[in-house]
Amino acid sequence: MTLFDGLKLLHVSCAFISISGFALRGYWMLRNNPLRQQPLARVVPHVIDTVLLASAVGMLLVWGVSPLELDWLTAKIIALAVYIGLGMVAFRFAKERRIKIAAYVGALGSAAYILTVAYTKSPAGPLGLLGN
């Protein structure tokens, strides 16, 4: 296994753990489940997300490309910012339940878009899947 393959395995594993964890924490939030407040549920996501991004940076260093050189990487970064922003609205800033739900669903949508961009290597995301 090459260094790139190892980083990619780490990246993909963290990506799926990150998105499933986000979905679960959002579900707990909407059900007012106190599990969301437990220390593990507050700390682990930050560790996973740091490893997710560090492995992405590692792959780019091994490749020797800038993320702005490839349109699908740029699309991923923009969608990642949307995912993080909507997640913050859902978990922290929104006071009304319907805003929390809208932000949570929007964040899951951007996560799904990021996954389709990752697999198709096209900013068209889900539309890119049709072409394959």
Ligand code: HEM
């Ligand atoms: C929530 C955020 C992210 C998720 C869910 C995610 C998900 C994935 C997945 C599933 C793959 C594997 C695709 C395949 O097997 O072909 C992948 C590959 C990759 N991702 Fe991410 N990613 C995220 C963020 C990023 C960011 C911010 C960058 C860098 C700007 C990045 C750079 C890469 C690179 C370089 C690859 C390898 C592509 C290849 O093998 O050809 N990812 N990502």
